Amino acid sequence: MAAGAIAKKILHQAAGVEVIAYVKRIQNLEAVVDPDTVTQEQVESNIVRCPDQETAEKMIELIEGVRRQQDSIGGVVEAVARHVPKGLGEPIFDKLEADLAKAIMSLPATKGFEIGSGFAGTLMKGSEHNDEFYTDSQGQIRTTTNRSGGIQGGISNGEHILLRAAFKPTATIGKEQPTVTSTGESTVLAAKGRHDPCVLPRAVPMVEAMIALVLCDHLLRHQGQCGTKF
Numbered sequence: 001m002a003a004g005a006i007a008k009k010i011l012h013q014a015a016g017v018e019v020i021a022y023v024k025r026i027q028n029l030e031a032v033v034d035p036d037t038v039t040q041e042q043v044e045s046n047i048v049r050c051p052d053q054e055t056a057e058k059m060i061e062l063i064e065g066v067r068r069q070q071d072s073i074g075g076v077v078e079a080v081a082r083h084v085p086k087g088l089g090e091p092i093f094d095k096l097e098a099d100l101a102k103a104i105m106s107l108p109a110t111k112g113f114e115i116g117s118g119f120a121g122t123l124m125k126g127s128e129h130n131d132e133f134y135t136d137s138q139g140q141i142r143t144t145t146n147r148s149g150g151i152q153g154g155i156s157n158g159e160h161i162l163l164r165a166a167f168k169p170t171a172t173i174g175k176e177q178p179t180v181t182s183t184g185e186s187t188v189l190a191a192k193g194r195h196d197p198c199v200l201p202r203a204v205p206m207v208e209a210m211i212a213l214v215l216c217d218h219l220l221r222h223q224g225q226c227g228t229k230f
Contacts, residue, residue: 004209007216021079021207023050023200031055035080049204067197070174074167075200077207081161088156088218095154103210104165112166116149
């Protein structure tokens, strides 16, 4: 993920963008995290990469229990990109959220992607879901809420980009599982060696890297097309 680390540094130096990912949920254990204030130090303060310390301890205990059972579990990585400039992306081709979705879903074990309100937004009415605009004290146009996740019509609107990626349980486990051979004969598969019972902690820097690379690409496009310096 060296390229991702370089992309994060470029984003920060060129436009002040911060990209931070963290474990939001493992199985049924969900962390309480404020994406507006979460820090990299909080994320890296424990081996499960969950900034909610109380929940992190429970997650570690859960993973260890699953490991002893020779099984695996999945969960959700949430990520925030703060201070993203307005105007990145395209309205039809190469929409910013579409490129982010493609990048995230190219990671191993991913099974879902959502941005902003995500699937929860389907339970709301338009009047409830719409982000209302206002002018802040610095004269900047902002939104009172961020259910769009920082992207509207395929283009960044200046609010924090907030997204989530679902990761399935690791497929390779120590428990015996029925399968078939290449000739169709029934047999049993039981993996040997070291295999992670949960890939979520390892996925965090990968999600960050993918987001940073996509944002870097769009930042360069924007500068090339509009001549804008951030």
